[in-house]
Amino acid sequence: MLAKALTALITVAIGIGGAMLVYYLLNKIAELLPERWEDRIKPYLYILPAFLAISVYLIYPAVLTVINSFKDRFSRNWVGTQNYSDLLSSPAFRDTLLNTLLWILIVPAVTVILGLLVATLADRLEPSGEKLAKTIIFLPMAISMVGAATIWRFVYYAAPAGQSQIGLQNALLGVFGKDPVAWLQQSQFHLNSLLLMVVLLWSQIGFSMVLLSAAVKGVPVDTLEAARIDGAGERQIFFRVVVPQIKGTIITVFITVTIGVMKIFDIVYVMTNGNFNTNVLGNEFYNQFSTNFNSGAAAAIVVMLMLAVIPIMWYQVRHFKAEEANA
Amino acid sequence: MRIPVKKSTSLLGVVALAAGLTLTACGGSDGGSGSDSSTVTIWSSVDQPVQDGLLKALESKVSGDGIKIEWKKVENINQLIMTKIQAGDTPDIAFIPQPGVVKDMASLDAIQPLDDVVSQADKDSMVPGTLEAGTVDGKLYGLLVSANVKGLIFYPKKAWEAAGYPTSVESIDDLNALTEQIKSDGNTPWCMGIESDTATGWPATDWFETLVAKYGGVDEYNSWVSHDTPFDSDVVRQAADEFSTLLFTEGNVLGGQEAIASTNFGTAGNPMFDKKGPGCWMYNQGSFITGFFPKDIVANLDDEVGVFGFPPATAGGDNPIIGGGDMATLLNDSDNAKKVLAALAATDIGNDAAPSSSFISPHKDFDASLYPNDLTRSYAEVISGTTAFLFDGSDQMPGEVGAGTFWKDMTAWISGQEDLDTALSNIDASWPSS
C-alpha cells in the first residue's frame, strides 16, 4: 500500500511538474525571439496547450461527428441525409425535441435564480451559518448521478396500494389517506419531466451558487455602502447595485447551464430512460450511441445540438461587443 | 527589462519532463488483440461468485500449458465491448449476454468463429437450441457458458400448500383457471413489476417471449425474433390478449394495472412472503429472481419457495422454454486464447461455480448433484430436459427494438399511455431497415 501511495505521489508530481515546465519553456522560447515578434507570438504560445487539448479532445471528434452523421451505423458507407430524415420523421423524436425545449426554458433560469438567492442570502449570515447553508446546498453535487438516482428513488417510488411505501412523497400521501401516485408516470402537463428537473436542480444549484457567491463577494463594499447612505432599501441595492455588477457572472452561469441542459442525459437515463414521454435529446443520443450502436443517428443528434447552440453564441458575441464598447 | 525567474523551478521542471517521458514510454500495455502472450484476458459482467467459480476451474485446466488468466469484471459489457472494438483495444475473450451484440461483433469482423475451436463432443452435449443463439450466418461465434431460465412461476410454498393449490399446471387454460381460483378465495393471484431503472420494461418482454413461444412454437418464435413475423401479427396479439387477461383484469395483480410499471421487478415478488400472509401468490420471472427475495427466504429456499414452469398452450403440447445467459466470444485468434475458449466449452467447467453461485450449466450431461439446492436443480432439469431452449428474444433483436421500443412501448401500453395497436405498430416501425 505504501509503495503504491508513493508511486502515485511520484506520478502526480511528474504530471503537475511537467505541466509547469511546458509553460516555462514556452515562455522562454517566446523571449528568445526579437521583441517585436515576441509580443505577436506570445498569445498563441499561451493558448497553445489549451488549444492542443481542445483540438484532440473536442475539435477532432466534433469534425468526425459531422462526417459520421452522413454515414451508416458503423460509419462505413455514406447514406446522405438519411440519419436526419429518419430522426425528424419520427413522432417520438419530435416529442423528444419538445421536452428538451422545455428543459432549456425552465432549468437555466431557475438555476440562476435559486443559486443567486442562496448566494445572496447566505452572504448575510454569520460565517459559520453561511458555511453550513452552502455546504448543504452543495452536498448533492458531490453525489454521482447513479447515487442521486438511488436517493430520489426513496422520494418518488410508488409501491402498490396497500403495501408499505418506501417513497417519501407517497408515504406523505398515505398519511392523508390517499392512494399512492406513480409520480414518474404522470405525463399530463409534463409533471414527470418537471420532477426530473427537480432532481437536476437539486444536484446542480451548487454550481451556480459557488460561482455567483464568488461574484457577490467581489462586489466592493463601498458601492453597497454608498447606496445605503443614499437611502436605498436592501431590495433596491440588490437589483440596482449588486445585479448590474455581477451581470457577467450571471450570463456565464446561464450560458453554461443552458449548454449543459441541452445535452442533459444522465438524470433522465437513470430515472426513466425516456419512458412516459420524458425523453430528451441527450438521452436519445446516448441510446443511439450506446444501446443501438448507431453512430450515424447519434452523430446527427450532436450536429443538431451544435446548430442549436449558434443562437446562444450569437448572444455571447453581442455581450462581448457591448462589454468592449463599455470598457 | 525582465525580472529573472528563479532557477530552482526550472531544474525541477527538467527532471519532471524527463521522468514524464519515461513514464509515457513504458506505461500501460493492455493484453490486447494480436498479442500472443501467455496471459489471456477475459472480460465479463457475470456475478462475482460465478466468475470466481469459473476462474478456479479454468485455471486448473490451463495452468498446465503455462497460461495465465486475467479475468476482469466489467459493468455493461455490451456497450464497453462495442466501443473498445471500434477503438481496436480489446480483451482476448469476452462474455456477451446479448446475441444481438454477438451479431454486431461478427459483422465488424471482431470475433473468430468457434466451429473448429470447440470440440464436437462439447458441442453435442449442449442443450438443443443453445448453439443457435450464438450462430451467425451458419458459423458459431458465441458459446453459451452459463445459462438462466425464464418463464418460471414462483409461489410461496408454505401458504400455497396450505391453501391446496396445484403444484404443476398443464396448460394456459389451467393457469387462467388457477388465477380465478386464487382470486375467488379473496387473494391477489399475481405479483408483477417491470420497473428496472434504465431497463424498465424488460420483464414485460420476457412475458411476451414466453407466451409467443408457447402459442407459436419454435418456428413462429424464431420468425418473430428475426422480424419475418411482425409484432402486429396474430401470434403476438394472442400473447397480448393472454397477458392482459392475466394481468389487467381487476383484482388480478397486486396494486392493479397502474402499479405494474412503477413496481420494481426485484422487489415485486417479495409480498409473496409477507408475514401476515401472501400479498400476491405467483410471480413469473427468471431463475435469477431468487437472489432478490428476502434474506430469511433465501436461507431456506427449498422450504419457502416453490416453482413450476410456465405451462404450454395446450396440455402435453409443444413446450419450448425461454432462457438467457453469457456467451463466450473469441476476439483474438492466438493459440492460447483458443485453448482457454475450448476449456470454457467443457461440461465440467461449471463444477466449481455450481455449488457456490447461481450458475446453471447449458450442458445436458452436467452433474446436477453439484447444484446447491433443489430449486436450482429443478431449473436445471427444465433446461436439460427441454426439446428447445430459445434464447431471450429481445436480446436477439437489434438494440433499437430489443433494448429500445420493445421495452418502451410495452411499458407505455401497460401504463395505459398507448393502446396495443399503437404500441405494436411503433415497435414494427422502429425495426432498422438494414
Place this chain on the structure above:
Amino acid sequence: MTSTQTTPAAATPTAKQRKQNTGGGHADANPAKAGWATKLVLAILCVLWIVPIFGTFVTSFRPLDDANSTGWWNVFTHPGDLGHLTLDNYQRAIDGSNMGADMINSLAIALPATFIPILVAAFAAYAFTFMEFWGRDFLFLAIVSLLVVPNYVAFVPLLKIYRDLNLNGTFAAVWLAHIGFGMSLAIYILRNYMATLPKTVIESAKIDGASHFQTFFKLILPMSVPALASFAIFQFLWVWNDLLVALLFIGPGENEPVTIGLTHLKQQLGQGWELTTAGAFITMLLPIAVFLGLQRFFIRGLTAGAVKG
C-alpha cells in the same frame, strides 16, 4: 460601469486588503445582516435539500430487507427498527471494492486532472482577456461552442489514438482526457472572470516593466483565486465521481479508481445497490472536504478594487 472607475493604483489596495482580511477575525463582514425572513428561506431550502440525502444515509445503515419493505423514517417512528441498524453495508462495501488502493488511484487521477487544466486554462484565459491577437474572438467562441459536444463522441477516436501511443490503462490517459474535456468550460469561466478584473491593473504592471509571465503569476492568478477555487471544486468533483472516462481509458485493474471499484459490488441485474450506496457515502467525504477547504477563498474583499463589469 466598468473599470473606468478604478484608479491605476487599484492593484495595491487589493493586496493590502487581502492581508487585512485573512488576518482579521471577522473578515467576511457583509454590511447587510440576515433578518428572520432570510433565515427562514434558507432553512426551508436546506431542509428540502438535505432530506433526500438524509433518508438515503439512514437507509445505508439498514439491512436490505428493511430498506425494501419499509420507509427509512420507520427507524424513527418504529423504535424496534432502530435495533436493526448495522454497519454491515459499509463493511462489505469496503471489503468488496478494494477501497484503500482505489482511493489512492482516485487521488492520483483527480489531483493532476484538477490542477493541470486550471493552469492550462488560466494561461489561455489570460491571453484571451489581456492580450491582443488575430482571431482572438473567433477562437474563443469556437471553444465555448464546443461545450455542447457530448464527450461520448470523442471516446472511439481517442481510444484509437491512445492505442497507438500505448497510453491505455495509464494515469496519464485519464489526466489528458479530463484536461481535454474540462478545458472549454475552464477557459470560459476563467476568461469571463478575468474580464471583470480591471485592465488598468495590467497596464500599470506593464509600465512597471513586468512581463506577461510575471503579471500572470504575480497579479492575475492571485486576483482570480475565487474563480480558480470555484473551478477547482467542480473539476475535482467531476473527476472524482467520473466512471465513464475511467472505465474506458483505465478500466478495471490495478489503476482503477474508486468509482470502478464500487461497480464490482453491483451484480448483473442490480443486486447489491445497498453496498454501492454505502460506498458512495464514503467516497463523498473527500469532495466535501475539498469544498470546505476551498471555501475560505470565498471571502469578501479578495477581489476588492476590481470592479465587476
